[in-house]
Amino acid sequence: MSQEQILNISVDGAAVTVEPGTDGFKLFTDRATVAHRVNGELKDLAYKVQDGDVIEGVLIGSPDGLNILRHSAAHVLAQAVQNINPEAKLGIGPPITDGFYYDFDVETPFNPEDLRVLEKEMNRIVQAGQRFMRRVTNDVDARVELANEPYKLELIGLKGSDLGEGSAEVGAGELTIYDNVDSKSGETVWFDLCRGPHLPNTRMIGNGYALTRVASAYWRGNENNKQLQRVYGTAWPSKDELRAHQERLEEAARRDHRRLGAELDLFSFPEEIGSGLAVFHPKGGTMRRVMEDYSRKRHEESGYEFVYSPHITKSNLFETSGHLAWYADGMFPPMRMDEEVDENGVVRKQGQDYYLKPMNCPFHILVFKSQARSYRDLPLRMFEFGSVYRYEKSGVLHGLTRVRGMTQDDAHLFVTPDNMEAELTNVLNFVLGLLKDYGLNDFYLELSTRDPENPKFVGSDEIWETATNTLQKVATESGLELVPDPGGAAFYGPKISVQARDAIGRTWQMSTIQLDFNLPERFDLEYTAPDGTKQRPVMIHRALFGSIERFFGVLTEHYAGHFPPWLAPVQVVGIPVADAFSDYLHGIAAQLRKHAVRVQIDDSDERMQKKIRNHTLAKVPFQLIAGGQDAENNAVSFRFRDGTQENGIPVEEAIARILKAIEDKAQV
RNA sequence: GCCGCUUUGGCGCAAUUGGUAGCGCACCGCACUUGUAAUGCGGGGGUUGAGGGUUCGAGUCCCUUAGGCGGCUCCA
Numbered sequence: 001m002s003q004e005q006i007l008n009i010s011v012d013g014a015a016v017t018v019e020p021g022t023d024g025f026k027l028f029t030d031r032a033t034v035a036h037r038v039n040g041e042l043k044d045l046a047y048k049v050q051d052g053d054v055i056e057g058v059l060i061g062s063p064d065g066l067n068i069l070r071h072s073a074a075h076v077l078a079q080a081v082q083n084i085n086p087e088a089k090l091g092i093g094p095p096i097t098d099g100f101y102y103d104f105d106v107e108t109p110f111n112p113e114d115l116r117v118l119e120k121e122m123n124r125i126v127q128a129g130q131r132f133m134r135r136v137t138n139d140v141d142a143r144v145e146l147a148n149e150p151y152k153l154e155l156i157g158l159k160g161s162d163l164g165e166g167s168a169e170v171g172a173g174e175l176t177i178y179d180n181v182d183s184k185s186g187e188t189v190w191f192d193l194c195r196g197p198h199l200p201n202t203r204m205i206g207n208g209y210a211l212t213r214v215a216s217a218y219w220r221g222n223e224n225n226k227q228l229q230r231v232y233g234t235a236w237p238s239k240d241e242l243r244a245h246q247e248r249l250e251e252a253a254r255r256d257h258r259r260l261g262a263e264l265d266l267f268s269f270p271e272e273i274g275s276g277l278a279v280f281h282p283k284g285g286t287m288r289r290v291m292e293d294y295s296r297k298r299h300e301e302s303g304y305e306f307v308y309s310p311h312i313t314k315s316n317l318f319e320t321s322g323h324l325a326w327y328a329d330g331m332f333p334p335m336r337m338d339e340e341v342d343e344n345g346v347v348r349k350q351g352q353d354y355y356l357k358p359m360n361c362p363f364h365i366l367v368f369k370s371q372a373r374s375y376r377d378l379p380l381r382m383f384e385f386g387s388v389y390r391y392e393k394s395g396v397l398h399g400l401t402r403v404r405g406m407t408q409d410d411a412h413l414f415v416t417p418d419n420m421e422a423e424l425t426n427v428l429n430f431v432l433g434l435l436k437d438y439g440l441n442d443f444y445l446e447l448s449t450r451d452p453e454n455p456k457f458v459g460s461d462e463i464w465e466t467a468t469n470t471l472q473k474v475a476t477e478s479g480l481e482l483v484p485d486p487g488g489a490a491f492y493g494p495k496i497s498v499q500a501r502d503a504i505g506r507t508w509q510m511s512t513i514q515l516d517f518n519l520p521e522r523f524d525l526e527y528t529a530p531d532g533t534k535q536r537p538v539m540i541h542r543a544l545f546g547s548i549e550r551f552f553g554v555l556t557e558h559y560a561g562h563f564p565p566w567l568a569p570v571q572v573v574g575i576p577v578a579d580a581f582s583d584y585l586h587g588i589a590a591q592l593r594k595h596a597v598r599v600q601i602d603d604s605d606e607r608m609q610k611k612i613r614n615h616t617l618a619k620v621p622f623q624l625i626a627g628g629q630d631a632e633n634n635a636v637s638f639r640f641r642d643g644t645q646e647n648g649i650p651v652e653e654a655i656a657r658i659l660k661a662i663e664d665k666a667q668v
Numbered sequence: 669g670c671c672g673c674u675u676u677g678g679c680g681c682a683a684u685u686g687g688u689a690g691c692g693c694a695c696c697g698c699a700c701u702u703g704u705a706a707u708g709c710g711g712g713g714g715u716u717g718a719g720g721g722u723u724c725g726a727g728u729c730c731c732u733u734a735g736g737c738g739g740c741u742c743c744a
Contacts, residue, residue, distance in 0.1 A: 101739095109672055215739030216671035223741045227671050230739070258736095262679075271717080271735050327744055358744095393669050396742065490744065577703045605701080613705035627703050639704065647704095 007051040023048050033057040034204060035068050035197045044134055044197040060237045070095035072132065072199040073209050073235040074102045079180060079190040080121035090192065091151050091219060091228045098245060099234035103217060105151065109229045110214040118231065119211050126205045130180040130189060132198035137177050142193060145177065151219065152193045208236035251504060257556035258399040264561055264618065267400065276397040276404030278549060283569035286598065288548060290567055292385060295409055295434070302430055304383040304411055309363035311387055315353040320522055321362040330390050332356045360386035361541060364412040365523045373527040378537060379419045383411040385548070400553035407548045413540040420538055421470045424513065428474050431498060431511045431544050437665060438555060439564060442501040444481035447471055448488035456491045459517030467515045468494050492518030502558040514541040562641055564667045565621040572599040572658060573620045575611045577627030579603065584631045585624065588651055595659055616641055621668050622658055640668060
């Protein structure tokens, strides 16, 4: 073998010499390697290595490998759709978290029942073991081949520009088509414009996939474009992993606050009131009150002052604030008051428009403006559980997490530029501390900053710079993971948002701390500085819960309804073994009530076993059971939600344990 | 707002090709008075989200409308 016939390459970090023509199939003989990264770029295993290539195998279970699996599954789905309906036009079909989708332009939308038919056809294609074959083409040829695919033609035209979601189809490099080649006949049975890479063949998709739902989506995500029909699927390296994924979804469904809200009798959305407008039932109301009481207590301890403002206002307030100019669509329409019209229909007295408030800030600003302010007054911290109303589009409403009427735990801090850093530090620590008390303790931060190229941002460069640096510093000092969100700031100031992970790993945006350089300007806010000059304060908006409703929903899902005793609507329920012991338990309940424990005695005429079942399903933290043995010993038996029990606990001790768990905000 | 699906007593579900609504839980009554996840018997409750249409006849088909669900868009 002569020198020039040997290629020196690196495979997974090891130097290797191979013959020309060697491809990934020779380098990686294990079935789990489905592609490889060549000099940092993902390639099919069929790629023939070049001298000097640095190659790393991509395992199917790796993030890259899963994407390749899912994208390949998307191709199989598209082929299945076109096999069944040759008229279907292809949109795009990228991998997404846990799965994939493919968009189609079809005459009649898919039905859920169509999914079974499509899965069957997909299964046939997978079993057929078609090879995915990459083929380089060019604009001219591709346009001929794809003459019947208008959306693909559009993507070819967009090649190299900002494609967003279309990037799975065409990349910055060569234009490529993937042929699906029948393993027996060698015939190309289907093809799609795609940059790849793909699994070597369809059989490797295995049986760990499923189609999950049908939906519609605007072509290229623009609501002015046509809506295409989207089919969603999920795909995993094995059936077991698919099953595990489905179980995770089932677990999330069990925790769904909309379901638990009804089951635990916490809240409802009566149709008579309107979409997105909740009522809290006694149990949910108790929880909400406890949440609010604790929040108030902590705010008071932290130097906030409590203010109150009305739910409606004349339009001029929101004209000054600018909300009517840029947020009118999100507001309920005005109530026109006081207009007087004579018999000829001529307006005799000008009316006045009143609006439901979508935000509390302008009201707090008016409190600030109610008197001349000195630097000595600052920072001024105003807190309110402020109810706001926003006309959210009907399609976005979702349980308690996206509503039309909500109560924010809203505060506005008016600070001098010198106060800013200390105050932001305080606020962030306050926020994190409070969220932890409610049982959330896994956070990361997101810092939204301005795009220097975009002229929409108000405020001087200096103040943006100072503010952004301050937020950055404060965020870094918190020691939490910090995710930058460049260009994500509102036009009026940068912000930090706190993202919390719940018990099953989902993240929720919770608190926001938002700087505002705009409203102080619009309302001409000022304070007198030490040197006697008038200066403009900076405003900080912040909400911890976002809204109480939303936070309530998040906590319900986080705890799966198993609220810790301090939050539980019923903390203790007493269950007598027989009627005769009812009085005994009532005596214990009376002692607990002296300590404000929410306790009930179930002296209904159900059997004891039934009562245990009922209160377990109601997720009451402490069940106290008492019969003859307990009464004789001045004791009681605990039973917990998980079915465990402890018998013969002296009453004194039982009470102490309950009080301690509540006091410590412990989970039981 | 857009697309699709969906809407049956408080809740969860049934009702062959259109032929005048059933079940479980819950609720009420009676009996039972019981040591750790559903005692037994009996009873009341719906005209099928609302409105209109097709039909001899509609929960079942069509239209309008209001909820809900899943996506898309949106979330200043």
